[in-house]
Amino acid sequence: MEEFFLQLTNGLAVGGIYALIALGYTMVYGVLKLINFAHGDLFAMGAYLGFTLLVSLGLAGTLGKVAAVLLVIALVMGMVALVGYLLERVAYRPLRNSSRLSAVVSALGASIFFQNALMLVYGARYQVYPGDLRPEGFFNVMGVEIPTVRLILFGASVLLMLALYWLINKTRIGMAIRAVAIDQRAARLMGIDVNRIIALVFLIGPALGGVAGVMVGLYYGQIRYDMSLLYGLKAFIAAILGGIGNIPGAMIGGVLLGVIEALGAAYISVAWKDAIAFLVLILILIFRPTGLLGERVADKL
Amino acid sequence: MSRKPFKRSYRAAGLILALLVFLLLPRFLSPAWLGVTNDVGLYAVLALSLNIILGNCGLFHMGHAAFYAVGAYTAAILNTMYGIPILWLMPVAGLLSAIFALIVARPIIHLRGDYLLVVTIGIVEIVRIALVNDVFGLTGGSNGIFGISRPVLFGFRISRPQHFHYLIWGYVAISAFLFHLLDNSRFGRALKYIKQDEVAAEGNGINTTHYKQAAFVLGAFWAGMTGTIFAAKMTIISPESFSFWESVLLFAIVILGGSGNIFGVLLGAFLIIGLPEAFRDFADARMLIFGAAMMVMMIFRPKGILPPRMRHYNVQSLLGRFPQIINRHISGDTENRQPQSAGDAS
Numbered sequence: 099m100e101e102f103f104l105q106l107t108n109g110l111a112v113g114g115i116y117a118l119i120a121l122g123y124t125m126v127y128g129v130l131k132l133i134n135f136a137h138g139d140l141f142a143m144g145a146y147l148g149f150t151l152l153v154s155l156g157l158a159g160t161l162g163k164v165a166a167v168l169l170v171i172a173l174v175m176g177m178v179a180l181v182g183y184l185l186e187r188v189a190y191r192p193l194r195n196s197s198r199l200s201a202v203v204s205a206l207g208a209s210i211f212f213q214n215a216l217m218l219v220y221g222a223r224y225q226v227y228p229g230d231l232r233p234e235g236f237f238n239v240m241g242v243e244i245p246t247v248r249l250i251l252f253g254a255s256v257l258l259m260l261a262l263y264w265l266i267n268k269t270r271i272g273m274a275i276r277a278v279a280i281d282q283r284a285a286r287l288m289g290i291d292v293n294r295i296i297a298l299v300f301l302i303g304p305a306l307g308g309v310a311g312v313m314v315g316l317y318y319g320q321i322r323y324d325m326s327l328l329y330g331l332k333a334f335i336a337a338i339l340g341g342i343g344n345i346p347g348a349m350i351g352g353v354l355l356g357v358i359e360a361l362g363a364a365y366i367s368v369a370w371k372d373a374i375a376f377l378v379l380i381l382i383l384i385f386r387p388t389g390l391l392g393e394r395v396a397d398k399l
Numbered sequence: 400m401s402r403k404p405f406k407r408s409y410r411a412a413g414l415i416l417a418l419l420v421f422l423l424l425p426r427f428l429s430p431a432w433l434g435v436t437n438d439v440g441l442y443a444v445l446a447l448s449l450n451i452i453l454g455n456c457g458l459f460h461m462g463h464a465a466f467y468a469v470g471a472y473t474a475a476i477l478n479t480m481y482g483i484p485i486l487w488l489m490p491v492a493g494l495l496s497a498i499f500a501l502i503v504a505r506p507i508i509h510l511r512g513d514y515l516l517v518v519t520i521g522i523v524e525i526v527r528i529a530l531v532n533d534v535f536g537l538t539g540g541s542n543g544i545f546g547i548s549r550p551v552l553f554g555f556r557i558s559r560p561q562h563f564h565y566l567i568w569g570y571v572a573i574s575a576f577l578f579h580l581l582d583n584s585r586f587g588r589a590l591k592y593i594k595q596d597e598v599a600a601e602g603n604g605i606n607t608t609h610y611k612q613a614a615f616v617l618g619a620f621w622a623g624m625t626g627t628i629f630a631a632k633m634t635i636i637s638p639e640s641f642s643f644w645e646s647v648l649l650f651a652i653v654i655l656g657g658s659g660n661i662f663g664v665l666l667g668a669f670l671i672i673g674l675p676e677a678f679r680d681f682a683d684a685r686m687l688i689f690g691a692a693m694m695v696m697m698i699f700r701p702k703g704i705l706p707p708r709m710r711h712y713n714v715q716s717l718l719g720r721f722p723q724i725i726n727r728h729i730s731g732d733t734e735n736r737q738p739q740s741a742g743d744a745s
Contacts, residue, residue, distance in 0.1 A: 133513045192698045199459065200697045202513050203654055207693025210647065214687035327643065331524075334517060373528045376521035383518055384506045 103242040105364040106357060111248040111317065113356020114255030118310040119333030120340070120348040121262060122303030128279040128343040129299050131198065135205040136185060137307055138330015139212035144178045144308025145321045146220055152228050163231055171312050175305040182304025183297055191293075209326070216323040224322050227315040251313055258306060259349050265302075266345055275299060279343065328372065332359075335379040341389030350390060421568050425561035433560035435676045440567040441629055443668035444574045446652040447661065448621035451578070453650065454658035454707075455587060456614040457594030459512045461646050462519030463622055465503075465526040468641035470496040470623025471630045472530065475544040476537050478630070485631040486550045489624045496623025497616045504615040508608055523646050530638040543637025550631045563632055570628065574621065575661055581617075582661070590614055591659070644686075648672075651689050655696055657703030666705055 119141050126134040151170045161169065189208045193201045235246040266272035277285040278295045286292050314329070315321050332355060340351025358378060363371040382389065425433060449463045470492035478485050507518045533540040549558045550566065557566055581587045589610050592600040601607050630636050648671060656667020675685040
């Protein structure tokens with residue numbers, strides 16, 4: 099039972115991270131009907147930018163650990179959001195009116211570009227996050243010692259998701275985003291600046307992905323340039339699991355996938371951990387292509 | 400009419416030139432450079448087999464390394480365990496790849512473009528993980544399989560790069576010719592129709608699911624056969640050779656070279672596999688440049704460097720070739736006409 103709780107909390111922590119990344123996929127898909135393959139790389143970029151800022155600025159000494167991490171997260175959010183915005187301008191906007199598959203290839207190209215740019219800048223080796231920033235305590239829940247860092251990570255991702263949920267559902271901007279997702283032309287006729295909304299989505303999604311990157315760095319302590327691939331694919335699987343284009347779906351799908359993976363690794367086989375997520379993807383696409391709560395993704399004539 | 404003989408002689412000259420280059424290249428290139436051109440040849444065949452699925456049929460398939468891996472491992476296992484000569488295993492490896500494709504493609508074939516792409520990435524990753532985990536105790540885990548024997552052709556043992564040059568580029572030539580025939584066949588035209596407009600194809604009586612599946616099986620068969628030659632050339636294979644990036648390289652060759660055009664795909668193989676070898680210093684940055692090239696190409700030249708030429712059919716000469724159609728039109732015979740003319744005019 100103790101093992102189960104440990105794995106469950108591990109799954110929740112990782113699932114929260116998946117959910118944050120998945121939100122970026124699902125929001126972009128919502129407004130553009132495009133899978134932003136470069137999103138995983140924006141996440142990795144967040145992890146690396148966080149690493150650079152934490153190491154080079156040495157904020158932990160002057161501000162205290164918590165304030166330093168929060169400040170770095172805020173900076174990373176801003177920087178990755180900017181990169182996301184530029185990506186949309188350079189790689190996706192010129193293709194807005196061409197075939198969807200051209201945009202997909204362009205997205206793949208952007209992904210390859212970012213991944214290799216990270217490799218060239220930081221090298222192919224693992225980079226190690228400053229170790230003393232990770233909270234080391236344990237939380238006692240019903241006699242089970244659970245690492246505090248997992249609760250903090252899960253709590254932080256839930257907090258961010260609630261903030262996003264509020265933004266999407268309770269504000270005028272959120273209403274505009276939803277309107278663009280439903281029907282771009284009608285939204286334009288209602289006086290919504292569609293380009294601005296799409297740019298906004300490319301600011302919000304990557305910002306969340308960037309935070310997730312810093313979280314992974316803090317949780318696992320090491321990052322590598324090719325982490326974008328696995329995390330990106332898994333977050334994408336999470337988005338499909340929840341129903342792509344559906345924001346609550348991405349949150350649920352992410353957490354669910356994290357838990358499935360953690361439990362699968364614990365009770366089935368660690369070596370096949372990465373295959374489990376792909377198996378989930380294939381099963382979902384075969385048996386319930388709409389995802390748990392979403393739009394249909396398969397063409398059936 | 401006057402341009403036709405010119406075009407024909409042009410083509411003949413090109414073929415003779417290609418033949419001369421093929422025969423004489425080992426005289427002028429060092430073994431190291433022949434190693435590079437051999438790699439280009441292998442990737443060219445793989446890309447041609449992917450081209451059936453991605454270029455002709457328009458299915459976004461990014462898991463081609465999985466089929467290649469199944470073929471290579473089949474050949475390697477049968478060769479090292481039972482000592483069957485490696486070249487005899489080509490059809491066996493191809494067949495196993497094809498069966499694998501048949502099984503995995505069936506449930507996913509109806510997915511929309513970008514979803515298919517992600518699922519095929521999932522398949523290539525699952526295959527790689529299975530190979531690393533030494534599935535069935537046959538694949539040798541992450542070390543792979545070693546001690547694969549060299550191919551023997553008519554009693555001649557092929558081991559040096561110059562020998563492999565003839566084997567590989569001969570294979571490239573045969574493959575390219577067969578794929579060219581396929582391009583213009585009824586099957587190839589059906590695939591192109593599906594790429595252009597799936598609904599219209601279905602409406603014209605093309606069983607799209609069946610043809611898409613057939614494209615997968617055929618591409619996998621050829622990739623599996625190519626895997627055999629790869630195994631024979633390397634004598635060691637390991638899961639690293641069949642990673643996701645291998646699939647990305649093949650995908651990039653087809654898309655950037657010109658999907659659906661055999662010459663485009665060959666050119667793509669030269670540019671993407673050969674060029675980085677020529678500029679060793681920038682080999683590290685080659686994927687960076689591909690990525691940027693993919694973005695730029697999609698904006699300015701979305702169909703690749705050499706886009707496929709549209710086939711033009713001269714209606715008059717077509718009718719001349721099938722006099723029965725004209726006769727039937729003249730006589731106003733409407734019975735029995737449909738099955739015949741559907742075949743002729745498509």
